Amino acid sequence: MDCSSDVVVLGAGAAGLAAADRLTRAGLRVVVLEARDRPGGRVDTVRDALDDIPLELGAEFFHGKPRLLQKLARRGRVKVGTCNDSHALLWRGRLQVGDADFEFVEDLAAAEPPDRPVSQLISEHARSGHWSERKVLLARAYVEGFYAATVDTASSLAIARMERAAEALGGIAPSRALQGYDRVLAPLVRGLMRRPQTLFFNAVAELVRWSRRGVEVRARTREGAPLGVFRARRAVVTLPLGVLKAAPPEPGAVRFLPRIPEKERAMARLEMGPLVKVLLRFRSPFWEEREDTRRHGFFHAPQLSIPTWWTLSPLRSRYLVGWTGGPAAEALSRLREEEVFRHAVESLGRIFKLSRRALEEQVESWRVQDWQREPFSRGGYCVIPAGAVDAMEVLARPVQGTVFFAGEATHLEGEEGTVHGALATGIRAAREVLRNEALASKGAF
Numbered sequence: 001m002d003c004s005s006d007v008v009v010l011g012a013g014a015a016g017l018a019a020a021d022r023l024t025r026a027g028l029r030v031v032v033l034e035a036r037d038r039p040g041g042r043v044d045t046v047r048d049a050l051d052d053i054p055l056e057l058g059a060e061f062f063h064g065k066p067r068l069l070q071k072l073a074r075r076g077r078v079k080v081g082t083c084n085d086s087h088a089l090l091w092r093g094r095l096q097v098g099d100a101d102f103e104f105v106e107d108l109a110a111a112e113p114p115d116r117p118v119s120q121l122i123s124e125h126a127r128s129g130h131w132s133e134r135k136v137l138l139a140r141a142y143v144e145g146f147y148a149a150t151v152d153t154a155s156s157l158a159i160a161r162m163e164r165a166a167e168a169l170g171g172i173a174p175s176r177a178l179q180g181y182d183r184v185l186a187p188l189v190r191g192l193m194r195r196p197q198t199l200f201f202n203a204v205a206e207l208v209r210w211s212r213r214g215v216e217v218r219a220r221t222r223e224g225a226p227l228g229v230f231r232a233r234r235a236v237v238t239l240p241l242g243v244l245k246a247a248p249p250e251p252g253a254v255r256f257l258p259r260i261p262e263k264e265r266a267m268a269r270l271e272m273g274p275l276v277k278v279l280l281r282f283r284s285p286f287w288e289e290r291e292d293t294r295r296h297g298f299f300h301a302p303q304l305s306i307p308t309w310w311t312l313s314p315l316r317s318r319y320l321v322g323w324t325g326g327p328a329a330e331a332l333s334r335l336r337e338e339e340v341f342r343h344a345v346e347s348l349g350r351i352f353k354l355s356r357r358a359l360e361e362q363v364e365s366w367r368v369q370d371w372q373r374e375p376f377s378r379g380g381y382c383v384i385p386a387g388a389v390d391a392m393e394v395l396a397r398p399v400q401g402t403v404f405f406a407g408e409a410t411h412l413e414g415e416e417g418t419v420h421g422a423l424a425t426g427i428r429a430a431r432e433v434l435r436n437e438a439l440a441s442k443g444a445f
Helices: 014-025 067-075 104-109 118-127 133-146 156-168 181-193 241-245 261-269 327-333 337-352 356-362 389-396 419-441
Strands: 007-010 030-033 045-047 054-056 080-082 087-091 094-097 174-177 204-211 214-220 226-232 234-237 255-257 271-273 275-282 298-300 308-310 319-325 363-370 381-383 403-405
Touching: 007 014, 007 214, 007 226, 014 030, 014 181, 014 234, 014 419, 030 226, 045 181, 054 181, 067 181, 067 419, 087 337, 104 118, 104 133, 104 156, 118 133, 118 156, 133 319, 156 389, 174 181, 204 234, 214 234, 234 419, 241 261, 241 271, 261 389, 275 327, 275 337, 308 337, 319 327, 319 337, 337 356, 337 363, 356 363, 403 419
Parallel strands: 007 030, 007 234, 087 298, 204 255, 234 403
Antiparallel strands: 045 054, 080 174, 087 094, 204 214, 214 226, 271 381, 275 319, 275 363, 298 308, 308 319
């Protein structure tokens, strides 16, 4: 199945789709290689078998009002609804209103040089008496959950930059795509699907041979059948950091020939944050039937193994979604799915003061999504350790006008770890390709 094009794009996640869309609309012949059998990458929407309600195994929320996502949602005629952003907190055995307990994010956003692990920043606030024990515990849980990071290594400056970027977009108050996140990316997918031999699924890139003259990508199916060589003048690599860090013969691992040492060093300094989600459907939405819980859309219990839960608000459903990131998610990844389910039931039992038996009797279906076990993601999203902010700049830099890099881990303005950040990097990489194409046509190379 040898194939030639102007540009080959590795990965059909948000960044890859955005790059391919921009390049094809500029008149270039583009081929996209995607290892999975679907587009979207870490946007992974499935639908409930009973009522077709969209369930997000990966990216779930719009935070603030990111322009690129809003524009795509309008193109796809997807309605975006505001979530119930009322938070409950389990503290010392009692479920309390917790909305005011998240004011520490302002202090995280105000972090100044020198860069240091965020745990040191938290300790400074605790020693000064500025933060209570409760606030310290919540701040640690927030960094580990929201950023999928380890507080003892995560960069305080990187988190400050991300907090400020989120605030500029309207804060982290969540909304959701009511028809499903996959429908937001659908306009990009449809445009590429209209062009024959553009989107190749079940196509695992395993070798990128490159020079100033162009690239050759060798690919195979997940089952091992060779797909031949895909030749192009340039390549846009949008694979997740976890995949780029993988070494052959691990599934999904890609080799670059010749090697690109500066990229290898940059990737070694960055981390892929672990994430686990648990989705449970109950016989009835019991949290809506209780006076003390019906007002809340989020439930937090920072000392439990699955510390954060939410409803599918504003959709009416019988689902609760559990979320854990950082070290707690890494610990869950070592367990069988049945054991993760037991942890989920135990966590909910503590939050809602229900027995394990009573909860298990209410469960109709459950699903565990462990992103560390997904070979073509190998984690949730990029985490920047202290002192490694500049590594992202190196990772994002094009190589000799031939190999270009995109994806949330290459966003340099605080939107890493987000779908809109990934989209922006895909568009940026496409512009870089087009600039190099223009220079080449003028004989500048």
